[in-house]
Amino acid sequence: MKAQHLALAIGLTFTAFASESNASQASDDKTAFSSAYQSYLTAVKKEENIEQAAKLAYTTGLSFYGDKSDNTASLAINYAKAITAPSTISSKKNVTEMRYELYSQAYSILANNHGKNAIETIDALIGKAENTDSAYQADNDYDRVIDIAKTQNNPKFVADMQFEAASLLAKKFAHKKYHKAKTLLNQADDYYRNNLDDNTVERIKADFLMASFAQGKKKYNEAIERLNHVVSVFDNNLNFDHNAELTAHSKLVNLYEKTGQSEQATKHCLAIAKMVPWKKSQEQTPIYRENPIYPQNKARQMKDGIVVVEFDVDTAGFVKNPEVVSSQGGKEFERSALTALKKWRYAPKFENGQPVVASTQVQLDFKIAR
Known part of the structure; x- marks a missing residue:
């Protein structure tokens, strides 16, 4: 509420x-x-x-x-x-x-x-x-809220309260109330899908939370389906950009890359690039990244490292031509940094409505927790 x-x-x-x-x-x-x-x-x-x-x-x-x-x-x-x-x-x-x-x-x-x-x-x-800091108290209070809502002869009100309860329990008490949150979310989602139009706020919010639950259980295809529904709602019904659409595109890039579907991720990289105005002075921010592997011998020696890499982001958002500009700590850090960077995805730069190749830099810090 x-x-x-x-x-x-x-x-x-x-x-x-x-x-x-x-x-x-x-x-x-x-x-x-x-x-x-x-x-x-x-x-x-x-x-x-x-x-x-x-x-x-x-x-x-x-x-x-x-x-x-x-x-x-x-x-x-x-x-x-x-x-x-x-x-x-x-x-x-x-x-x-x-x-x-x-x-x-x-x-x-x-x-x-x-x-x-x-x-x-x-x-x-x-x-x-x-x-409250108590999972039991939060659950008990929302149970009472839902029971009260059921007395109002308003099924949507009940679904809204179930969704709010699921959101809170998942956010603050997932370790204790995961199954209760999922049950409540399923109940709210069933009502929304059967009674509300695709482009309603409730449907979009439920899709995001359902996608989050699915991703947490590594049900990536289910998460992808939900987020694609969010994107389609904006594509088919709304003629303006919205942060929810941007978030959905970003999550889809991550999910497609995580499941080895780089080509599917490309259209979402391009969509993000069209939505976010490019500033000449800014460095591009990765949409998907894989952390570099810490070299084992450096980890055993408790050695830190820094690697600065320059590269191109092509018109599909792939990293091309990465070159080490400077580094500290040794070649092992450089090799690890380059290997990881080749898997990163970006939103390409747009000029005059078309994607273009653009150069950027990133610094990767390798640090042992002490």
């Missing part, structure tokens, strides 16, 4: 307060929250400082509404979705824990107010599942 910032209605009725001081405090809390929430709405609209604004709206809302209100739950979900993860692993863990606590608070409120099987709890349950 796509994360969205939730709108919260303001202008509720308030109960009478017992004393003048309480009424004054309530008025202050209402003013503080109204100001903070308006700032949050402005931040969302401008896409600036959303996290800071969401936090202030949540804290002032908690003071105003209390810890049992649906509004407080909505504000907690807004804040959780707005929290961005820093670059360091330790900070990311702290952010995940913060999000999980907020989603858990929201779920407790909503489940208490509406019941554990209420549709109102779904956003909070999904947030919990996405931010």
Whole structure:
């Protein structure tokens, strides 16, 4: 389910307060929250400082509404979705824990107010599942989400929740929940293929994930079939380039090369070249590569090496005429580098709508982990 910032209605009725001081405090809390929430709405609209604004709206809302209100739950979900993860692993863990606590608070409120099987709890349950470190907890939360979805008399909604669950379990907990993820994906994919058009986002996303599962099990032909379907959707239905199409072409190059079908890979190399504008100053990036074999005698001696190779990329994306420009460590590294490079594939350079031969360089570093 796509994360969205939730709108919260303001202008509720308030109960009478017992004393003048309480009424004054309530008025202050209402003013503080109204100001903070308006700032949050402005931040969302401008896409600036959303996290800071969401936090202030949540804290002032908690003071105003209390810890049992649906509004407080909505504000907690807004804040959780707005929290961005820093670059360091330790900070990311702290952010995940913060999000999980907020989603858990929201779920407790909503489940208490509406019941554990209420549709109102779904956003909070999904947030919990996405931010827990426990495979069991994630699986359990999504089981509840799917059960709730089944009460809504909307088969597509059920399939969407099955797909979201499969995606999360495969991404974060594949070592423990692989079979459960695959089962859920099969169920969602069956519904999509039988009920949705080829060019729907759901079909494309399912094809990518099915291809990933197939490749993981070395069922390369099945993966190729799925990705070719993605490519055909863009070729037949859409008149613009899309990152999903680029990704599918790239994955197909890798799969065809992995299965010894270089000629089949060529058309996808050419398709990528047509999609990605060429800049004169840039070095070409390989679409498919095989790592060079570390020379055994150098490995035994714990010796490192560096090899810089210049070569041509022909009009089909094959490496031609590789020559060593410089190297460190010995001829064994050079031979290994040249052998590997001859198997690499590139998107050829295009000029005036036609592929042309272009020269490029690459540096291969041989390093022993110490």
